[in-house]
Amino acid sequence: MSKAPRHGLARALSRRGVCSRKVxxxxIAAGRVSVDGRVVRDPEFPTTPETVIVVDGDARREHAPVHLLLNKPRGLVTTTSDEHGRDTVYRCFDGAELPWIAPVGRLDKASEGLLLFSNDPRWAARITDPETGPDKTYHVQVDTIPGDALLAALVEGVDADGARLRAKxxxxxxxxxxNAWLEIVLGEGRNRQIRRLLSAFDISxxxxxxxxxxxITLGDLPKGAWRHLSSAEAEELF
Known part of the structure; x- marks a missing residue:
């Protein structure tokens, strides 16, 4: 008979959709978490799915998986909080009764469009895996009229900042x-990849x-609005 999987306490709280591992x-360090009736201050304390974990007096069991799609507006930062006081993407969920959710990947402050959220770190890890994750499609307005040679060069790629940047x-x-609008598809995820790739060709x-x-597409979802993914949509991403 196989044994139940064991995870460190911080990871177990994340897997249960309670909060991020960092939080x-x-x-745990602050003494707010108890395991089977006693306070534990070790984030690596071993647990199983049956372990009773209590935070601030409330038992925290695993939430049902939640998968959301947001049409991110320009000007919001993709983080739970911002040290500079800037508005974050969580503003779009104000008033919604949701469990803890985290962004699945990122869009920088100046970018907009489809951004996924989930309380399931395993699902999120599969989406963001640079080798096996799904393609990502972007519409990009640029300050030039590109010809066929430039479009081919974007696919061929360029070495920049020690990395090979290319479009699929x-x-x-x-x-x-x-100016012009391009459709660029990426088969891997790197920080600000499209901006860095185009900048290498002196394109803004x-x-x-x-x-x-x-x-999964944005469809006609209004800017700043969000919706739940169906279970079939969540599975389609693999």
Whole structure:
């Protein structure tokens, strides 16, 4: 008979959808967490799924998985709190009765569009895995009219800051007299990858909108609005 999996206390709280591992470690150090009736201050204290974990007098059992899609507005930072007092993406969930949720990946302050959230760190890790995670599609307004050679160069890639930056695909959506919209698909996730890639070709980004992750698209979801993913949609991302 196989034994139940064992996890450190901080990780167990994260897996139960209570909080992040970092926050859990802070609660544990502060003496706010007890295990089977006694206070434990070791974030690596071993637990099993059956272990009774209590935070501030409330038993914390595993929440049902929650998977959300937000149409992130430009100007919000993707973090739970900001030391500079800037508005965060959590402003969009004000008043919603939700368990602890965390962003699945990131969009920088100047970027907008599809951003996933979940209380399931295992699901989130599969989505953000650089090797096996789903493709991510962006619509990008740039300050030039790219030709076929430039689009091919974006796919070929360039070495920048010690990394090879490349798009999985790049195509022209539409153009005006001075700027154009591109569709760029990334097969891997690197910090500010599109901005860094385009900057290597002296191209400035005017707007950057993530429109899809795998088969999940923004659709007609208004800016700043969010919705639950169905269980089928959550599974489609693998």
């Amino acid at each position: 859990a470690a802070e609660w 695909s790049a195509r022209l959506l539409r153009s005006g007299t001075k 980004v005017l707007r950057l909108v993530r429109t899809a992750i795998g088969p």
